[in-house]
């Protein structure tokens with residue numbers, strides 16, 4: 001499977017791409033500065049390449065949106081035709097300098113992304129974890145949970161596999177409108193990690209008595 005990363009040179013995009021490239025996926029890191037992305041891709045190896053946002057979007061069956069919320073609409077526009085693509089919206093809407101959130105949840109960020117990325121199948125995922133934990137999702141005997149939501153079952157199952165490859169336990173939280181429920185978890189994570197002094201080595205875990213269906 002091919003993955004294009006919008007914001008591929010950033011902290012989240014570069015980390016996700018590196019892990020998935022090591023798992024055997026073909027990755028194109030997208031940047032507003034394609035030379036920067038190409039240079040970074042060389043450091044990753046033969047499964048990686050670099051290009052513009054449009055090239056990364058064309059390349060990927062799955063597109064990861066890993067840009068600041070303030071640049072999301074513009075980045076989607078720069079990505080060009082996204083019809084039929086699967087987009088993983090991993091943005092958080094945190095304001096700079098821990099100043100709260102830039103938007104509310106009616107609608108959610110992911111629903112806005114779906115409106116801007118015409119014809120794409122949007123899945124919300126990978127927004128409730130710190131990049132520092134992505135290579136160590138096992139906390140003692142507990143595996144960090146990844147909440148995902150989206151309207152396309154096929155797209156969701158592909159994104160679920162990407163989550164499993166990262167080492168998450170993946171929880172399907174329902175349709176895309178449920179991004180209204182799972183997006184605020186990212187704000188809670190930021191509050192606990194940075195404002196309440198817990199640090200970034202924290203993750204969410206869903207506990208249940210019965211085994212998942």
Ligand SMILES: NC(=O)c1ccc[n+]([C@@H]2O[C@H](COP(=O)([O-])OP(=O)(O)OC[C@H]3O[C@@H](n4cnc5c(N)ncnc54)[C@H](OP(=O)(O)O)[C@@H]3O)[C@@H](O)[C@H]2O)c1
Nearest residue numbers: 007009010011012031032066067068071091092127130131
């Ligand atoms: N870092 C985390 O732990 C983490 C975890 C979960 C979710 N997130 C979310 O993931 C997204 C990316 O976070 P990040 O930490 O990877 O950020 P980052 O290190 O600042 O990287 C974001 C990348 O987005 C691109 N970009 C596009 N439009 C931009 C704009 N208007 N202003 C600044 N950069 C722009 C830049 O790449 P080019 O200049 O190369 O195009 C930049 O390298 C955010 O929405 C964040 O909330 C982050």
